[in-house]
Amino acid sequence: MLLAGAVRLPLEASLTGELRAAGLLPAPLAIGTRDHIGQTSSAVALGGLRTLVATFLNLRAYTFFTECRWDDVAGTFDTIVELAPHTIYYWETGAWHQAFNASSYYLNDSNLPSLRRDAAWRASVLNGRAFLERGIRNNPGDPKLNAYLGFLLTDHYKSRAFRDADATFLAASEAYRIAADGRDALPFLRRFQLYALARVPSREAEALALARELYQNRANHTVTMQCVYFSLESHANRSLIDPGSFAVSVFGSAQQAYATLTHYWLRGSEHLPVHGVASALRVLEAQLGIPADKSVFLQHPAQDAEDE
Amino acid sequence: MSQHPDSPARSNSGSHCGRVWVIAMHAFTQLVRMKVFYFLAVFAVIAIGSNFFDLPQHTGPEVSGIAVLSSIKSWSLGTMTLFSVVLGIVATALLLPKDVEDRTLYTILAKPVPRVDYLAGKLLGVLLLVFVSLALMDVLMSAVLQIRSSMILNQQMDFAQGRGWSAAEIASLRGDILSQGANASLQGAVFAVFLRASIMASLALLISTFSSSTLFTSIISFLIYFIGHFQADARAIFLESGAAGTGPVTRAISLVVSLVLPDFQLFNVIDAVIEGQAMPLLILAKLTAIGLFYAVFYVIASWFIFAEKEF
Known part of the structure; x- marks a missing residue:
């Protein structure tokens, strides 16, 4: 028996390494995880049924979610992803609970003083981001997780939680790039990469190059894409472009250009680039005879020269 | 099969196979008569039941039901693992003690049936x-998955078309559902x-050759099953012990555990499949080779013990 064991030991060690490298075999269960799931579940998990235990814990997490026990939700998802680290659904759901559900709950929790509410909201958003980034480290290059990270980092309701806006948008752009490079990636992901990159002040040239490339495909002529393209071109060629006529050439007509750019201008909280937009709107308002009391600038005034 | 075991033709390898097959079929019939297939009824209830459970979901309508497919796979394969072990x-x-109790064993061994054939037949x-x-169980699980996938696919396609999703988005959603x-x-x-x-089963056969009761064989086998899932940890401790200062x-x-016990962690690739990963054929072939190695080795080891046993 010992002899047979000596023969198979190196073979099994090599196959284990091969399976781990291929992501077909998870890392051994950590002692902490064994404590969290209890003796019975631990025995089941060690009996080769880790995903089964993860499924049951997922149901338990749902109960915690309905009871707004956010610490328990987070703790349960920490255990779930230890058991099933390659199930993307668990990473997405765990991050969603922390960054969206728990954070909104704390923001609206009238039992907490304002400062603590804000701190708890921010901590939840950051926990959600950290959880998602951990998921990406466990599943490098996964398009879904990267797309979800990009979505979280560009959510304008969450942007206040991330201190360095430029670094955040840059990280979002990179996440969208990885997602867009994935197999069978949906076309909007590349546009979202552009939108994130265009928000970083020092990266306009890089963003314009991508915008021009995307703009060659008519399928990419969505409203936001047209506006971002208009803004980036206006920034790069501010002395050469007449804002009014360039807007008409991009949007098709003065009416269409005014309607679209007005809506875009009012999306100020999204931090999308607005170079040349105010100038174009002023020209179009004059051209279309928009009365001063109906001007878009009454709702959202131009802030600085960059807007112009 | 009707040939007398004492006939000269029995000495060739073909008759070995024949004897093993006769004993195997007898063992199979014996087990079926013991109503062990009732296990399947329990599995059927669980598998079919899981199809109709409207399990709570954390996500919105855009992915509604997709996680349920993963749950069905996880529950079904979990149940299969448990019941098969x-x-x-x-x-x-049960087999050896029952043959002794029924005195069937004496009748068989009184004939020129090599003991290794008897053991191999019983295991087979x-x-x-x-x-x-x-x-x-597999047929049942696949049918349940197929029905549930079609239901979810139809539901999600209606949802996506109703929301005006592009063809690429719909194709991606379809791919996600079908992959599960x-x-x-x-x-x-x-x-x-x-x-x-x-x-x-082959390990239990080895234990039953020296065990005094069915209960003892079962308990020891289950213990080895659980310890076998730590074998890879013990092996890692042994192989990396120089660096770790063990x-x-x-x-x-750790060396003894690594050499004596089988490594069951290797078969946890099942979890990766439940998580949606593909299992390459080469990996399956390597696992089959390891499984075959263990089965043959334990049968030979059982034979060494059983050959010396007096009844």
Whole structure:
């Protein structure tokens, strides 16, 4: 028996390494995880049924979610992803609970003083981001997780939680790039990469190059894409472009250009680039005879020269 | 099969196979008459039940139901693992004592039947039973997955078209749903479940050759099954002990565990398949080779003990 064991030991060690490298075999269960799931579940998990235990814990997490026990939700998802680290659904759901559900709950929790509410909201958003980034480290290059990270980092309701806006948008752009490079990636992901990159002040040239490339495909002529393209071109060629006529050439007509750019201008909280937009709107308002009391600038005034 | 075992033709290898097959079929029939297939009824209830459970979901309508497919796979393969291991151990543990109790063993061994043929036949009978059980469970699971995937696919396609999703988005959603359905990797995972149960059955056969009771064989086999899932940890301790500064006692214990016990963690590739990963054929072939190695080795080891046994 010992002899047979000596023969198979190196073979099994090599196959284990091969399976781990291929992501077909998870890392051994950590002692902490064994404590969290209890003796019975631990025995089941060690009996080769880790995903089964993860499924049951997922149901338990749902109960915690309905009871707004956010610490328990987070703790349960920490255990779930230890058991099933390659199930993307668990990473997405765990991050969603922390960054969206728990954070909104704390923001609206009238039992907490304002400062603590804000701190708890921010901590939840950051926990959600950290959880998602951990998921990406466990599943490098996964398009879904990267797309979800990009979505979280560009959510304008969450942007206040991330201190360095430029670094955040840059990280979002990179996440969208990885997602867009994935197999069978949906076309909007590349546009979202552009939108994130265009928000970083020092990266306009890089963003314009991508915008021009995307703009060659008519399928990419969505409203936001047209506006971002208009803004980036206006920034790069501010002395050469007449804002009014360039807007008409991009949007098709003065009416269409005014309607679209007005809506875009009012999306100020999204931090999308607005170079040349105010100038174009002023020209179009004059051209279309928009009365001063109906001007878009009454709702959202131009802030600085960059807007112009 | 009707040939007398004493005839000269029995001495060739073909008759060995014939004898093994007769004993295997007898063991299979014996086990079926013991109503072990009732296990399947329980599995059927669980598998079909899980199809109709409207399990709570954390996500919105855009992915509604997709996670349920993963749950069905997880529950079904979990149940298959549990039942196949229990079936493999208990059925094997029952066979030898029952043959002694019924005095069938004396009748068989009084004839020129090599003891290794008897053992191999008994094991093959159990493996046939496990295989048939798993095949039935697999058919049931695949049918449930197929029905549920179609339902979710129709529901999600209606939702996506209603929301005006692009063709590329709809195709991506369709791909996501179909990847969670019944596929070739899932069948590979079921085969890995069979391999693990086969190793356990052959190990139980070895234990039953020196065990005094069915209970003892079953308990020891289940203990080895659980410890076998730590074998890879023990091996890692032994192989990396130089760098980690492990003491000589720990090193010796980890070496013994690594050499004596089978490594069941290798078969946890099933979890990866449940998570939606593909299982390459080469990996399945390597697992089969390991499973075969264990089965043959334990049968030979059983033979060494059983050959000397007096009845």
